[in-house]
Amino acid sequence: AIKNERPEDQRKKKKKKERRLxxxxxxxxxxxxxxxxxxxxxxxxxxxxxxxxxxKTGNENNRHRRASVTIDAMIVRKRKGKKK
Structure with a gap:
């Protein structure tokens, strides 16, 4: 017969699954x-x-590029912060 899992084991399993996803x-x-x-x-x-x-007005390519550039800038900033 399968024993019931302890709650901490269930938690571990759930975390593992989340990480995998x-x-x-x-x-x-x-x-x-x-x-x-x-x-x-x-x-x-x-x-x-x-x-x-x-x-704002402007062509679509421009808009998209600007959006992703902002994101990249944020990432760099965040990374810099982590190193300190």
Whole structure:
């Protein structure tokens, strides 16, 4: 018969599963792959920046590039902060 798992074992299992899923997400998503360092969900931020830029006029390529540049800048800033 299978014994019931202790709660801490269940927690460990859950954490492991989360880590695995996160790793898969990183592999699949190019934006996040480039920005693994940042713990936050970058995709959401990128959307937010894009929406902000869309209010202003300008061609679409420009808007997208500007949004991703801002993100990259944030990542660099965050990385610098971590090193200190």
């Amino acid at each position: 996160k790793a898969r997400a990183l592999k699949q998503n190019p934006i996040r792959r480039r920005t693994k360092i940042l713990g936050r969900e970058i995709r959401v931020m990128n959307e937010r920046f894009k929406k902000k830029k869309e209010k």
